[in-house]
Amino acid sequence: MKYVGVAILGLGVVGSGVYEILAEHKEVYKKSHNLDVEVRKILTRTKEKAYQIGITDELLVTNIDEICNDDSISIVVEAMGGITASLDYVTAVLKSKKSVVTSNKELYCKYGHILESIAKENKVGLYYEATVGGGIPIIRTLLDNLQGNNVKSILGIINGTTNYILSKMLNENVSYDNALSEAQMLGYAEKDPTSDVDAYDSTYKLSILASLAFKTKIPYTKIYREGIRGVSLIDINYGTKLGYTLKLLAIGKNTSNGIEVRVHPTFIKSSHPLASVNDAFNAIFIKGDSVDDVMLYGRGAGKFPTGSAVVGDVLYAAAHTDSISYSPFENNENADPNVIFNDNFESAYYMRLLVNDTTGVLAKITAIFSKYNISVRQLNQYENGNNGVPLIIVTHITNEKNVRNAVEEINSLPNCGHVEAVIRVD
Amino acid sequence: MKYVGVAILGLGVVGSGVYEILAEHKEVYKKSHNLDVEVRKILTRTKEKAYQIGITDELLVTNIDEICNDDSISIVVEAMGGITASLDYVTAVLKSKKSVVTSNKELYCKYGHILESIAKENKVGLYYEATVGGGIPIIRTLLDNLQGNNVKSILGIINGTTNYILSKMLNENVSYDNALSEAQMLGYAEKDPTSDVDAYDSTYKLSILASLAFKTKIPYTKIYREGIRGVSLIDINYGTKLGYTLKLLAIGKNTSNGIEVRVHPTFIKSSHPLASVNDAFNAIFIKGDSVDDVMLYGRGAGKFPTGSAVVGDVLYAAAHTDSISYSPFENNENADPNVIFNDNFESAYYMRLLVNDTTGVLAKITAIFSKYNISVRQLNQYENGNNGVPLIIVTHITNEKNVRNAVEEINSLPNCGHVEAVIRVD
Numbered sequence: 001m002k003y004v005g006v007a008i009l010g011l012g013v014v015g016s017g018v019y020e021i022l023a024e025h026k027e028v029y030k031k032s033h034n035l036d037v038e039v040r041k042i043l044t045r046t047k048e049k050a051y052q053i054g055i056t057d058e059l060l061v062t063n064i065d066e067i068c069n070d071d072s073i074s075i076v077v078e079a080m081g082g083i084t085a086s087l088d089y090v091t092a093v094l095k096s097k098k099s100v101v102t103s104n105k106e107l108y109c110k111y112g113h114i115l116e117s118i119a120k121e122n123k124v125g126l127y128y129e130a131t132v133g134g135g136i137p138i139i140r141t142l143l144d145n146l147q148g149n150n151v152k153s154i155l156g157i158i159n160g161t162t163n164y165i166l167s168k169m170l171n172e173n174v175s176y177d178n179a180l181s182e183a184q185m186l187g188y189a190e191k192d193p194t195s196d197v198d199a200y201d202s203t204y205k206l207s208i209l210a211s212l213a214f215k216t217k218i219p220y221t222k223i224y225r226e227g228i229r230g231v232s233l234i235d236i237n238y239g240t241k242l243g244y245t246l247k248l249l250a251i252g253k254n255t256s257n258g259i260e261v262r263v264h265p266t267f268i269k270s271s272h273p274l275a276s277v278n279d280a281f282n283a284i285f286i287k288g289d290s291v292d293d294v295m296l297y298g299r300g301a302g303k304f305p306t307g308s309a310v311v312g313d314v315l316y317a318a319a320h321t322d323s324i325s326y327s328p329f330e331n332n333e334n335a336d337p338n339v340i341f342n343d344n345f346e347s348a349y350y351m352r353l354l355v356n357d358t359t360g361v362l363a364k365i366t367a368i369f370s371k372y373n374i375s376v377r378q379l380n381q382y383e384n385g386n387n388g389v390p391l392i393i394v395t396h397i398t399n400e401k402n403v404r405n406a407v408e409e410i411n412s413l414p415n416c417g418h419v420e421a422v423i424r425v426d
Numbered sequence: 427m428k429y430v431g432v433a434i435l436g437l438g439v440v441g442s443g444v445y446e447i448l449a450e451h452k453e454v455y456k457k458s459h460n461l462d463v464e465v466r467k468i469l470t471r472t473k474e475k476a477y478q479i480g481i482t483d484e485l486l487v488t489n490i491d492e493i494c495n496d497d498s499i500s501i502v503v504e505a506m507g508g509i510t511a512s513l514d515y516v517t518a519v520l521k522s523k524k525s526v527v528t529s530n531k532e533l534y535c536k537y538g539h540i541l542e543s544i545a546k547e548n549k550v551g552l553y554y555e556a557t558v559g560g561g562i563p564i565i566r567t568l569l570d571n572l573q574g575n576n577v578k579s580i581l582g583i584i585n586g587t588t589n590y591i592l593s594k595m596l597n598e599n600v601s602y603d604n605a606l607s608e609a610q611m612l613g614y615a616e617k618d619p620t621s622d623v624d625a626y627d628s629t630y631k632l633s634i635l636a637s638l639a640f641k642t643k644i645p646y647t648k649i650y651r652e653g654i655r656g657v658s659l660i661d662i663n664y665g666t667k668l669g670y671t672l673k674l675l676a677i678g679k680n681t682s683n684g685i686e687v688r689v690h691p692t693f694i695k696s697s698h699p700l701a702s703v704n705d706a707f708n709a710i711f712i713k714g715d716s717v718d719d720v721m722l723y724g725r726g727a728g729k730f731p732t733g734s735a736v737v738g739d740v741l742y743a744a745a746h747t748d749s750i751s752y753s754p755f756e757n758n759e760n761a762d763p764n765v766i767f768n769d770n771f772e773s774a775y776y777m778r779l780l781v782n783d784t785t786g787v788l789a790k791i792t793a794i795f796s797k798y799n800i801s802v803r804q805l806n807q808y809e810n811g812n813n814g815v816p817l818i819i820v821t822h823i824t825n826e827k828n829v830r831n832a833v834e835e836i837n838s839l840p841n842c843g844h845v846e847a848v849i850r851v852d
Binding site for chain 1: 443447448451454455457458459555561562563566567570571572573574575576641699702714715716717718719720721722723724725728730731733734735737738740741742745746747748749751754755
């Protein structure tokens with residue numbers, strides 16, 4: 001029986017979940033994995049929370065040194081979130097030659113390269129399955145299952161808050177503001193929802209996934225980011241008519257024109273497996289050159305699902321102390337200068353215009369499309385509304401620059417109309 | 427750079443896929459994994475096939491000793507299928523202290539306990555990701571991600587042939603015989619389809635999955651098995667009307683009454699994520715006590731998807747030579763005598779009867795249901811057909827024994843009718 005002393009930094013949702021899972025399954029891990037896993041210390045300032053789940057004072061510390069200096073501890077779980085304290089603490093822990101398991105996507109995304117180099121120096125591991133997709137086994141799948149593939153593309157619903165909001169708008173026909181309020185009431189969205197709805201959270205996660213998938217560092221700063229704040233119920237409903245479902249997709253593609261990485265609201269065919277991923281669920285759809293299509297689906301957040309991923313890493317770390325793997329790419333702060341990032345990405349586009357109800361308007365607009373080589377796949381003109389005639393256009397595959405130029409030119413036409421919404425179609 | 431000499435046993439669909447993936451990605455694995463992976467020898471008797479994919483004579487051998495005695499080979503891929511030769515060959519390879527990666531579910535299911543003990547003795551690894559679900563990363567997910575969970579249930583579509591046949595029957599309204607013929611023409615089904623359609627293949631795979639999920643040996647002989655040979659288009663179509671889709675499900679449940687393991691045609695709600703898994707795709711739906719619901723989806727067979735799983739194992743084996751993991755349970759031939767297997771499993775049931783068009787028949791039938799404590803959830807009587815009145819009944823949750831007793835008693839009633847089909851509903 002191998003003894004595994006564990007410390008937990010932070011006793012929020014994830015930290016308390018990890019504590020409870022480890023406590024409840026202690027005998028199982030002894031029997032199945034020959035591991036005696038014991039939580040030795042918990043770093044927290046909110047003692048009341050600890051008492052509520054049966055943790056007594058002897059486990060509680062407030063000084064990281066008490067963990068670093070404890071030789072009985074070999075694995076430390078970081079579940080604090082944020083950057084300020086966690087970066088210092090994780091650095092100290094790795095330097096004290098203990099492996100770290102973290103659920104902190106912002107920390108790993110922004111400082112993973114520094115932390116990994118410290119881990120390497122000290123011959124300990126740094127594990128981060130819980131940073132993306134909650135309980136979904138996506139990190140280890142990329143590291144230990146699909147690693148023989150050249151990954152062609154990743155499409156992910158990797159933010160539960162925005163997926164909840166978009167699902168609610170679609171299924172209950174409510175506005176963005178109402179859906180957000182409900183998400184906040186249920187605890188799915190924070191009071192300040194910026195990180196989720198403006199897609200910062202998704203870019204951190206996509207940076208982690210795309211780096212593993214394409215085996216080259218993809219800094220989050222390279223990722224095109226567009227959140228769901230501007231999304232209108234009108235477009236969701238037009239999408240339904242056209243057979244599309246709107247999702248905030250994290251997209252990574254490795255094409256002959258370079259690497260595309262982007263997070264934005266995207267229409268996908270309603271028959272696509274990702275379209276039926278509802279509420280706070282997450283899913284990641286991967287296309288590899290050998291494996292073809294693989295999809296992983298599950299709960300993208302929550303005390304026990306994320307706790308499950310952390311505990312999986314703890315047991316893995318305990319079982320693999322002799323052969324620790326690191327990133328299958330040069331893990332630097334910046335991208336490899338030889339890698340081409342393509343931000344003029346190719347896509348089909350949905351556009352909603354409100355145009356004037358006069359003859360010749362359609363001819364002017366289609367002339368502009370033609371000028372920029374944009375081929376129209378579908379065009380629907382609806383009944384005259386209060387502010388003009390709604391015109392819905394879906395294009396064939398074109399590229400970002402062409403579309404932006406065309407939109408600018410249409411909007412500058414006098415007495416013609418206005419492009420109200422542009423949504424990429426994948 | 428670590429040199430990894432590989433041998434491949436068998437050059438059928440999987441073996442040639444593995445060879446091609448390793449050859450094509452050689453430089454990638456050097457760069458990303460610091461592994462120089464080289465196929466040194468291939469055991470095959472069909473040289474022509476080898477020549478077709480650019481393999482020259484110097485790699486080809488017909489005697490296993492040439493592989494066992496080659497010290498430059500550290501990992502051997504078994505892709506022969508069948509039992510007779512593969513069991514002897516894998517045994518010899520493990521005894522020569524080389525790790526084995528196999529895609530052979532029948533071999534691993536029936537002899538995995540013997541082979542694992544030989545691997546342990548010789549301090550080498552035995553890897554089998556490719557035995558279940560083709561390219562889907564299900565084995566490692568159970569071993570290295572969800573291992574902290576008590577798994578409550580597994581529901582899997584793990585046989586592509588039968589899923590192709592059932593999808594075709596449903597979507598194109600064709601008979602079982604026609605769908606099977608088409609599957610045979612396309613190479614999805616073998617000339618003798620017994621192993622697939624009678625669900626032997628699925629029981630081997632479920633044995634492997636359930637043992638990992640429940641952390642106790644589940645011999646395939648403990649699995650209730652019912653194939654799709656008896657499935658009628660009539661029932662598929664009635665199911666559609668009721669909101670159900672028919673799938674050949676591999677089911678494992680760990681309940682308070684014991685472990686249930688069974689493979690049989692099953693109606694699931696058409697809104698369930700497994701219902702939209704079509705054609706030759708596979709998917710496995712797992713419920714863990716911490717992670718809750720997780721689903722993995724992908725191509726369950728084929729040269730490159732299965733090759734992807736094999737190559738993933740080869741790279742994993744090469745990276746983890748110092749800390750090899752074995753099964754998280756006592757891997758014996760038989761089940762742990764302390765484990766209770768419950769074959770009187772609880773389920774809802776769909777039944778189709780053809781009854782006589784006379785008064786009192788329904789009263790007699792419902793009296794029998796009542797006698798066996800079977801509660802009816804839904805009852806539809808359709809128009810009189812040629813042979814009687816079709817009566818479709820869906821029950822609330824009951825158990826296997828009650829249903830069998832009731833069916834027997836109904837069928838023995840004079841001048842009443844006959845139970846034409848019984849399908850479990852999950």
